[in-house]
Amino acid sequence: MEHIEVKIEEEQQSERIDKVVTSIESDWSRSQVQNWVKDGMVTVNGKTVKTNYKCSAGDIISITIPEPTILDVEAEEMNLDIVFEDSDVLVVNKPRGMVVHPAPGNYSGTLVNGLMAHCKDLSGINGVLRPGIVHRIDKDTTGLLMVAKNDMAHESLVSQLKAKTTTRKYKAIVHGVMPHDKGTIDAPIGRDKSDRQKMTVTDENSRDAVTHFNVLEKFNDFTFVECQLETGRTHQIRVHLKYIGFPLAGDPKYGPKKTLDINGQALHAGLLGFEHPRTKEYMEFEVPLPKDMEQLLDNLRRKLG
Structure with a gap:
């Protein structure tokens, strides 16, 4: 284990111990340091302290860095x-x-x-x-x-x-022809009491969930949509689209048994954007649909023609 000692300067007077220690090394997170303090890996003048300890000028902080x-x-x-x-x-x-x-x-x-x-x-x-x-x-x-x-x-x-500052956009093929070109599903999601392996829209033991959708193409019995997550609950898009009556094609858990020929739900996380943790630059990435979803769309387009 590595040991570090730091003396508190005047300008750090009255700052919390966890904030001071986190500032020593850029790769140390606040929650990580708080755990070190709680475990007695961080001491002040040879004594253990709580995470909200306010430092005084001249304090000697000793840090024992645990092995990974x-x-x-x-x-x-x-x-x-x-x-x-x-x-x-x-x-x-x-x-x-x-x-x-x-x-x-x-x-x-x-x-x-x-x-x-x-x-x-x-x-x-x-x-x-x-x-x-x-x-x-x-x-x-x-x-x-x-x-x-x-x-x-x-x-x-x-x-x-x-x-909710990240950007997460998904593309999906759903059963049914959506009457609206866009909309927002604002419905809380929690564990399904009748099937613990499923999630459902419920007011009991649930968390807020918001999904925005935008129709990209309509077919005879299916719709190709883009969904943007505002929250990130388990199975959120799958549950929300079923809730409004348009379950995902190929979804074995939330969709109908008679569906399109695809090995799993037709859902693709195609666009992701976030602020880089170190540079603070906004970065955005996009990848094309997988081949099996592209093939499904081609088949649906041919049937329209």
Whole structure:
């Protein structure tokens, strides 16, 4: 373990201990430092303190930096579609059928396994099974994900998601012909009491959820839409579109059994925008539809003709 000692200067008088320690190293996050203080890894004049301790000039801060957690998840070489990467952030285009992170009973073949082989530096805020993962998309949803390579980046990206300043646009093929060209679905989502593996629109134990949609093309029995997330609840787009009567094509959980021939829901996270954690520059990335969704659209267009 590494040990650091810092003396508090006059200009740091009355600042909180967690703020002072976080400012020492740019890759240390506030939440990470607060955990160190709680665990007694940070002392003032040889004594443990609380995270809200106000520093005095002349205080000697001693910091014991814990060894990084050894991950139980094994790195696996994969041909990942990396759209962007620097020392803080990575943006990846996830294929259909790939789970984002390991879970009990499913420790291999996930995006995290591939990321660990691609780069050794991933943020540790989410623990052993989900290093670097800031947000998720479902196994059979394709498209863009942002990944944090250190805790500073992780904290920044999570705060942007909470503040609703990121841009996340999805394209989807749904059952039915939508009568409106655009709209907003504002309906709270919670766990389905009759099926714990499903989410549903409910007022009980729910969280606010808002999805904006814009119709791109209409077909005989289907509609091609773009959805923009304002919030990011589990299965949000799938639940919201079912709620208004236009479930996703190919969705085994929320859609009809008789559907288009696609292996999983026709949903693609095609556009992702966020502020870079270090440079503060707004960055936006876009990837085309996967081939199977393009093929479905071509088939639907031919039937119209």
